[in-house]
Amino acid sequence: MIDVQDLHKSFKQQVVLDGASIFFAEGKITTILGGSGSGKSVLVKHIIGLLRPDSGTIVVDGQDLETLDDRELLQVRKKFGYLFQDSALFDFMNVFDNISFPLFEHTRLKRSEVQHVVAEKLRLVGLAGIEKKMPSELSGGMKKRVALARAVALDPKIIIYDEPTTGLDPVMTDTVNDLIATTQEALGITTIVISHDIRSSLRISDFLGLLNEGKIVEFGTPEKVQESEHPMMRLFLAGIERAPVSKS
Amino acid sequence: MNYLLAPIAALGRVIITFITETGSILILLFLALRNSLRRPYRFKLILEQMEFIGVNSMGIITLTGFFTGAVFALQTGKVFRLFNAEGYTGMVVGISLVRELAPVLTSLMVAARAGSAIAAKLGTMRVTHQIDALMVMAVDPVNYLIVPRFIATTLVMPVLTAYFDFIGILGSYVVGVVLLGINEGIFVYRIEWMVDVGDISHGLIKSSVFGALIAIISCHKGFYSGGGAEGVGRSTTEAVVLSSISIFVADYVITALVI
Numbered sequence: 387m388i389d390v391q392d393l394h395k396s397f398k399q400q401v402v403l404d405g406a407s408i409f410f411a412e413g414k415i416t417t418i419l420g421g422s423g424s425g426k427s428v429l430v431k432h433i434i435g436l437l438r439p440d441s442g443t444i445v446v447d448g449q450d451l452e453t454l455d456d457r458e459l460l461q462v463r464k465k466f467g468y469l470f471q472d473s474a475l476f477d478f479m480n481v482f483d484n485i486s487f488p489l490f491e492h493t494r495l496k497r498s499e500v501q502h503v504v505a506e507k508l509r510l511v512g513l514a515g516i517e518k519k520m521p522s523e524l525s526g527g528m529k530k531r532v533a534l535a536r537a538v539a540l541d542p543k544i545i546i547y548d549e550p551t552t553g554l555d556p557v558m559t560d561t562v563n564d565l566i567a568t569t570q571e572a573l574g575i576t577t578i579v580i581s582h583d584i585r586s587s588l589r590i591s592d593f594l595g596l597l598n599e600g601k602i603v604e605f606g607t608p609e610k611v612q613e614s615e616h617p618m619m620r621l622f623l624a625g626i627e628r629a630p631v632s633k634s
Numbered sequence: 635m636n637y638l639l640a641p642i643a644a645l646g647r648v649i650i651t652f653i654t655e656t657g658s659i660l661i662l663l664f665l666a667l668r669n670s671l672r673r674p675y676r677f678k679l680i681l682e683q684m685e686f687i688g689v690n691s692m693g694i695i696t697l698t699g700f701f702t703g704a705v706f707a708l709q710t711g712k713v714f715r716l717f718n719a720e721g722y723t724g725m726v727v728g729i730s731l732v733r734e735l736a737p738v739l740t741s742l743m744v745a746a747r748a749g750s751a752i753a754a755k756l757g758t759m760r761v762t763h764q765i766d767a768l769m770v771m772a773v774d775p776v777n778y779l780i781v782p783r784f785i786a787t788t789l790v791m792p793v794l795t796a797y798f799d800f801i802g803i804l805g806s807y808v809v810g811v812v813l814l815g816i817n818e819g820i821f822v823y824r825i826e827w828m829v830d831v832g833d834i835s836h837g838l839i840k841s842s843v844f845g846a847l848i849a850i851i852s853c854h855k856g857f858y859s860g861g862g863a864e865g866v867g868r869s870t871t872e873a874v875v876l877s878s879i880s881i882f883v884a885d886y887v888i889t890a891l892v893i
Contacts, residue, residue, distance in 0.1 A: 474767040
């Protein structure tokens with residue numbers, strides 16, 4: 387589905403990705419684990435075509451992103467839904483306008499049909515009937531769920547969750563994890579999760595990849611990565627996320 | 635040695651920043667112009683922006699225009715009276731308003747009110763990832779955010795300037811005719827005699843250029859904002875300052891080219 391090979395990316399002198407390779411299987415949940423500043427978001431921005439790599443290839447659904455111009459990249463992005471860490475709802479639009487935004491932009495649905503789709507997506511995330519509320523009236527967890535409804539409005543083939551459980555309390559963390567799993571089951575879409583929450587990742591993922599020093603250093607099923615001897619993975623598994631002081 | 639080189643290095647940094655910033659604004663201008671011709675055409679957003687930038691600025695333009703005309707008439711009328719030439723007051727106020735004062739003051743008001751709002755809104759959208767959200771939803775943010783503001787500001791500025799002309803002349807009429815007692819016929823006739831369509835269109839065309847400058851500078855400052863709330867505040871201030879300076883520079887350049 388998505389094949390990333392030998393990806394390199396630097397910003398000025400700082401090397402962020404240094405030969406990262408990973409495969410995201412169709413219809414599965416794959417989590418990219420990594421400490422803060424390890425380059426997880428940079429990797430995902432390449433996959434969605436927001437950043438161009440210095441070298442390496444990214445093939446999405448059979449299309450090599452490197453060969454596409456900006457307009458063709460926009461078409462590729464329609465295959466994606468993206469849930470931002472801070473939800474990134476348009477604060478000047480109500481819930482209905484937020485969720486219907488991609489539908490009015492990219493489909494020719496009538497308003498009544500759009501209303502039906504919005505209501506259906508809100509039901510999916512357990513928030514039926516809040517179309518008229520403004521984002522400022524919603525709690526953090528509700529915003530996240532509305533953002534998820536927006537992300538799946540166009541029935542994307544792939545959905546990306548950027549740190550979906552960061553900053554949430556344990557109850558809401560479980561709710562969001564359930565939501566990721568049920569959304570994947572209900573829609574059967576390829577799911578990419580960026581996270582440093584090992585507990586949630588082990589619970590919901592079909593595959594896990596550990597990004598460390600610009601490379602995917604571990605990849606496999608939750609059972610397999612739990613047996614990993616990689617020092618960073620051991621730190622994660624011990625529940626201690628601690629960025630190394632130096633490369634040595 | 636270092637303290638000798640420091641001023642040169644500082645000057646170099648200023649020059650590099652100036653060139654980088656100008657280049658970046660010109661690239662955004664190019665993208666805005668290119669996207670203006672590309673689908674989707676966002677008429678509804680353009681109208682919304684015209685309402686925000688134009689209609690909602692009418693109040694401040696009314697006040698500024700009226701008192702500018704009034705105070706200008708007061709000053710010139712008093713001086714001209716020394717030479718028994720107060721009949722020329724309307725003429726001087728009229729020509730100054732339509733050629734210079736109206737386009738410049740209207741633009742400064744719009745830069746302060748709408749330019750700052752544009753920079754603040756786009757800056758907030760940037761730091762809260764709403765612009766990224768547009769991009770991942772396959773919506774070109776230049777097409778959605780910048781083109782409507784650019785077109786709207788460029789189109790409404792001449793209308794606001796014409797309104798400023800009218801209100802300014804009205805203000806000067808009130809002071810000149812009602813307060814200073816200048817003959818009404820002479821006051822109006824001199825304006826008609828001096829101010830022609832060429833003068834008015836000169837002011838209106840200038841204001842359209844100023845509108846384009848305000849829009850692209852404010853959009854640029856907001857669109858490339860960063861650094862959280864402090865960064866948005868800085869961008870907003872820079873948008874108003876840079877827009878105001880560019881209005882004065884452009885005013886001189888256009889006037890020098892036309893005269």
